[in-house]
Amino acid sequence: xxxxxxxxxxxxxxxxxxxxxxxxxxxxxxxxxxxxxxxxxxxxxxxxxxxxxxxxxxxxxxxxxxxxxxxxxxxxxxxxxxxxxxxxxxxxxxxxxxxxxxxxxxxxxxxxxxxxxxxxxxxxxxxxxxxxxxxxxxxxxxxxxxxxxxxxxxxxxxxxxxxxxxxxxxxxxxxxxxxxxxxxxxxxxxxxxxxxxxxxxxxxxxxxxxxxxxxxxxxxxxxxxxxxxxxxxxxxxxxxxxxxxxxxxxxxxxxxxxxxxxxxxxxxxxxxxxxxxxxxxxxxxxxxxxxxxxxxxxxxxxxxxxxxxxxxxxxxxxxxxxxxxxxxxxxxxxxxxxxxxxxxxxxxxxxxxxxxxxxxxxxxxxxxxxxxxxxxxxxxxxxxxxxxxxxxxx
Amino acid sequence: xxxxxxxxxxxxxxxxxxxxxxxxxxxxxxxxxxxxxxxxxxxxxxxxxxxxxxxxxxxxxxxxxxxxxxxxxxxxxxxxxxxxxxxxxxxxxxxxxxxxxxxxxxxxxxxxxxxxxxxxxxxxxxxxxxxxxxxxxxxxxxxxxxxxxxxxxxxxxxxxxxxxxxxxxxxxxxxxxxxxxxxxxxxxxxxxxxxxxxxxxxxxxxxxxxxxxxxxxxxxxxxxxxxxxxxxxxxxxxxxxxxxxxxxxxxxxxxxxxxxx
Ligand SMILES: Nc1ncnc2c1ncn2[C@@H]1O[C@H](COP(=O)(O)OP(=O)(O)OP(=O)(O)O)[C@@H](O)[C@H]1O
Ligand SMILES: [Mg+2]
Numbered sequence: 001x002x003x004x005x006x007x008x009x010x011x012x013x014x015x016x017x018x019x020x021x022x023x024x025x026x027x028x029x030x031x032x033x034x035x036x037x038x039x040x041x042x043x044x045x046x047x048x049x050x051x052x053x054x055x056x057x058x059x060x061x062x063x064x065x066x067x068x069x070x071x072x073x074x075x076x077x078x079x080x081x082x083x084x085x086x087x088x089x090x091x092x093x094x095x096x097x098x099x100x101x102x103x104x105x106x107x108x109x110x111x112x113x114x115x116x117x118x119x120x121x122x123x124x125x126x127x128x129x130x131x132x133x134x135x136x137x138x139x140x141x142x143x144x145x146x147x148x149x150x151x152x153x154x155x156x157x158x159x160x161x162x163x164x165x166x167x168x169x170x171x172x173x174x175x176x177x178x179x180x181x182x183x184x185x186x187x188x189x190x191x192x193x194x195x196x197x198x199x200x201x202x203x204x205x206x207x208x209x210x211x212x213x214x215x216x217x218x219x220x221x222x223x224x225x226x227x228x229x230x231x232x233x234x235x236x237x238x239x240x241x242x243x244x245x246x247x248x249x250x251x252x253x254x255x256x257x258x259x260x261x262x263x264x265x266x267x268x269x270x271x272x273x274x275x276x277x278x279x280x281x282x283x284x285x286x287x288x289x290x291x292x293x294x295x296x297x298x299x300x301x302x303x304x305x306x307x308x309x310x311x312x313x314x315x316x317x318x319x320x321x322x323x324x325x326x327x328x329x330x331x332x333x334x335x336x337x338x339x340x341x342x343x344x345x346x347x348x349x350x351x352x353x354x355x356x357x358x359x360x361x362x363x364x365x366x367x368x369x370x371x372x373x374x375x376x377x378x379x380x381x382x383x384x385x386x387x388x389x390x391x392x393x394x
Numbered sequence: 395x396x397x398x399x400x401x402x403x404x405x406x407x408x409x410x411x412x413x414x415x416x417x418x419x420x421x422x423x424x425x426x427x428x429x430x431x432x433x434x435x436x437x438x439x440x441x442x443x444x445x446x447x448x449x450x451x452x453x454x455x456x457x458x459x460x461x462x463x464x465x466x467x468x469x470x471x472x473x474x475x476x477x478x479x480x481x482x483x484x485x486x487x488x489x490x491x492x493x494x495x496x497x498x499x500x501x502x503x504x505x506x507x508x509x510x511x512x513x514x515x516x517x518x519x520x521x522x523x524x525x526x527x528x529x530x531x532x533x534x535x536x537x538x539x540x541x542x543x544x545x546x547x548x549x550x551x552x553x554x555x556x557x558x559x560x561x562x563x564x565x566x567x568x569x570x571x572x573x574x575x576x577x578x579x580x581x582x583x584x585x586x587x588x589x590x591x592x593x594x595x596x597x598x599x600x601x602x603x604x605x606x607x608x609x610x611x612x613x614x615x616x617x618x619x620x621x622x623x624x625x626x627x628x629x630x631x632x633x634x635x636x637x638x639x640x641x642x643x644x645x646x647x648x649x650x651x652x653x654x655x
Contacts, residue, residue, distance in 0.1 A: 087554055107557045108566075114558035120551040124573045133569075134559030178555075185559060 037099075038063040038221035039084060039189055044093035046079050053079045055245045056093070061189075061223065061238075066215055068224045070232040071242035072268070077225040078193055080242075084223060085191050086110050098188055108137075113182030113190040113220070117197050119174040121166035127153075127177055128162035134185035152184040153177075155214060172203045179211070183218060190215070190222040196231065208235055229269045233257060241265050259303050259389050260316060266391070271319040271352075273362045279313045279390070289315050289390055293360045294335050297385050304390035314391040321387035322364035324353055324373055327380045334382045341377045357381055419632065422625035440626035450627060453611035457591050460522075460607060464529040464590040469583040471530070472537030473575075477567075479538075480545045495539065497532040505532060506599035520602040528600045529590045536589065537582035544578030545571075577646035584642040588635045 039061040046054040054076040061067050069077040082088040084095060086107035095102050102110055121130050128149055135145040153159050156176035166174055175195055182190060195211070196204045212235045215222050226232055232239050233253045241248040241256060241264075249261040260266035263274055277289040277297075286298035287307050297315060299307075307313045325331070327338060339357035351372040353364045364381070366372075373379055425435035444450055478484050479491055497505055509528055513520070548571060556566040572579070594609040601610065608631065612624055 085554075085558060106562075107554070108560050108562050110558075111560075112558050114555055116551045116555065118549065118551060120549065120555040122552060122556070122570055133556065133561075137560030137565070181555075181559070191558075 037061065038065070038097065039223065040094075040096040040099075041080075041084070042094045042096070044080070044083060044095065045091045046076070046083060046088065047091045053245055054083075054090075057247055058093075059240065059247070059250070061221060063221055064219045065237045066212070066222045066224065066235060067238045067240060068226060068232040068236040069240050069242055070226060070229060070268075071248075072227055074244075075242045076245040077227070077242055081191055081193055081223060081225050084189065085112055085114055111185070111188045113185065113187035115175070115178050115182050115190070115192045115195045117194045119166070119171070119178045119198075121174055121178055121181070123166055125165075126162065127158075127164050127166065127169070130166065130177060131162075131181045131184055133181060138185060148184050149180075152180040155183070155217070156180045157210075172199050172207060175199065175207065176210075179214065183214070183220065187220060190220045192222065192224045194225055194227070196226070197228075204231075211235070233269070241268065243268075259305070260391070261306070262394070263314065263316075263391060266316045266318075266389070271363050271365065273317045273319065273322065274391075275315045275317065275360070277313050277315040277390070279307050279310050281310060286385070287313075287390055289313055289388075291315050293357050293362075294337055294383065297335055297383075297388055299388050299390045300386050303386070303388065306392045307390045312393045314393060316389040316391060317362075317383055318387065319352070319363040319365040321383055322362060322366075323382040324355070324364055324366055324379045325382050327378055329380065331380065331382055334384050336380050336382050339379055339381045341373050341375055341379055344372055344375055346372060355379065355381065415632065418625050418628045421622065422629040424622060424625075440622045441630075444623050444626045444630070447623065449606070450608075450611055450623070453606040453608050456605060457607040457609075460526060460529060461587040461591040463526055464533055465583040465587040467526070467530050468533045468537045468586040469579055472534055472541050472582055473572075473579060475534075475538055476541040476545050477571075480542060481550075491538075495535045498535045502532065502593075502595040503599075506596045510599055520600060522602065522605060525597065525600045525602070525605070528596050529593065532593075532596065533586035533589050536585045540582040540585065541575060541578050544575045548574050577649055580642055580646060584639055588638060591631075592635060 037060045039059070041057055041059040044054060044057045044059075045052065057080065069080060071077055079088060083090045084097075086102065086105065090103065097110065097112075121127075122133065125133070128146075131149045131152055132145050135148060140148065149162070150159065153162060156179055158173060158176055158180075161169060161173070161177075166177070169177065175198075179195070192211075196207050199207060208231055224232075224235065236253055238250060239253055239256045240250050243264050249256055249265045251259075251261075256265060257269050260269065260272070266272040266274060275291050275293060277291040280288050280290045280296070282288065282301075283298050285301050287301060287304040288296055288298050289304075289307075290296050294315070299315070304313075323334075324339075324341070325336075337357050339355045339362070341353055342356050342361070343354040345352040345354070350365055350367050353366065353373065355362050355364060362381070422440055423436050423438070425437040425439060475490075475494055479487050484490065506528070509524075509531070510520075513524060518524070552574075553566050553570055556570045557563065561569055591607075592609065593607075594613060597607050597610055598613075601607070606614065608627065612627060615621060615624055
């Protein structure tokens with residue numbers, strides 16, 4: 001054990017000594033291949049009396065993945081997470097952790113790491129006692145426990161605070177300790193419910209890099225809940241976008257961002273312009289959408305997965321993909337229409353324009369090359385068809 | 395000018411309230427056996443006599459045991475009741491809560507008579523157990539109020555964190571919840587003890603023949619004659635009922651400081 005510690009500090013957090021089987025399973029499936037499913041929800045429903053907080057939801061979370069539940073307030077993220085944790089019983093459906101059905105397993109036997117928005121440290125225990133808490137129930141010897149606590153504190157970059165009490169630490173430090181306390185027990189799954197929301201903006205961005213680094217280093221399967229899309233995009237292997245108790249889309253950050261599966265997803269992840277359109281047929285590998293504002297736009301089939309055949313559809317144009325140019329600039333291979341700048345929202349490195357093309361109001365977010373266009377300026381709106389996505393009319 | 399009169403008035407009110415108490419304490423150190431000023435000299439004579447008075451010692455013992463048991467039972471029941479009401483949201487929680495608090499609102503005499511009538515109905519005789527039962531009933535609300543207030547302020551996610559780390563609900567209670575509400579539990583216990591130790595109304599109704607607590611003993615002694623011993627006993631009572639809560643508060647503050655204040 002001691003040699004192990006010297007060789008790799010993170011060795012403290014690997015389960016070699018206790019769970020040989022778990023290690024074997026962990027090694028046979030690298031996080032990338034994700035063959036072993038660590039958490040499975042099948043047809044989960046949660047009702048609170050007459051109100052359904054989570055509708056029939058199924059989800060497979062591969063071993064070692066960082067999965068984010070993303071959605072607006074009240075969409076059922078916390079409810080879903082608490083069902084995995086064992087703090088709520090699902091009304092219907094099954095939950096499996098490492099292939100074992102856990103519906104009837106109480107929380108203290110699920111071997112989970114849980115981190116809350118408000119840290120939830122034990123105020124009457126020192127930091128070292130806080131971190132060592134879970135080890136007491138795992139038959140770890142005092143000596144081993146001390147080493148593992150030290151290892152965990154080093155991992156969260158707070159090695160010297162063991163003797164202090166939670167109140168003597170800042171919010172960000174307390175959250176690191178909460179993380180250390182959750183991972184020192186080598187949980188099967190790490191569950192995080194908006195762990196960064198109570199921190200101020202700058203710290204939040206540092207902590208999110210830090211959290212991702214730690215998760216990658218120990219390779220623990222993680223479910224992260226947030227309503228902040230930039231956190232979700234920056235940290236996740238997979239994003240689960242939820243709305244009103246339903247899963248809207250599951251996918252890698254780029255997929256969810258570039259090819260939203262619904263109007264809700266398109267609007268929730270950044271700003272999008274959604275235009276009514278008609279699919280008028282196919283052109284090779286593209287679905288051709290006819291819009292009033294931009295005329296005919298051939299959208300690559302990969303970005304129009306649910307638009308088949310002719311009929312009404314919607315064209316999704318991300319605000320960042322809509323480029324403003326002077327009208328006289330050449331427009332090759334792009335769709336170009338004349339427009340007028342109505343309002344300018346200057347943001348430093350970027351600027352958000354509200355423009356009018358015909359009688360349609362659109363948003364565009366552009367990096368600033370020299371100086372932004374002025375209000376009322378006549379401009380040309382440019383977009384590349386491959387940057388667009390198409391949605392069916394629901 | 396107005397402030398002067400308000401201050402003077404306040405001073406008079408305080409004098410009115412505390413002068414009799416001060417007189418009792420002063421006279422308990424009086425050397426003479428007549429309760430009158432000027433005092434003829436300082437002495438601990440009446441405390442010594444108090445110590446040698448069997449009836450008073452017996453009453454004191456009874457009061458201590460009664461108070462101690464009342465505190466123990468009330469605190470245990472109060473903590474359990476608060477947990478059930480706050481944490482487990484038992485059905486009818488509001489009704490139960492009201493019933494637990496009700497003894498504070500009902501005049502003590504009514505409560506005392508009601509309990510006696512009830513026992514009569516069941517044809518059970520008065521006993522020390524009944525006396526204890528009565529004291530538990532009307533100290534319980536204080537414990538419940540104090541403990542409940544504290545429990546509400548202990549965040550649920552702290553307990554959930556403990557359980558996620560492997561502590562069973564019972565272990566979580568003893569490792570996390572109880573230590574966090576300990577100041578309130580101690581305060582509740584002290585409350586129960588001092589209320590029980592002080593009580594006379596209910597005790598007069600409920601005590602079996604031959605059993606005296608300190609207050610009923612004083613009451614009995616006063617009916618015969620006013621002896622200076624009673625002053626000494628009064629002083630001891632004051633020290634106990636004022637000193638214990640102060641001690642409790644000091645301990646609570648110490649505990650709070652230990653957890654990083
Ligand atoms: N114990 C409960 N009883 C009744 N309704 C509940 C309960 N818990 C949650 N809900 C409801 O279920 C819905 C989902 O709640 P949940 O806490 O999962 O939302 P959330 O996505 O975590 O939102 P937020 O971002 O605000 O934390 C909400 O409408 C909420 O009012
Ligand atoms: Mg939530």
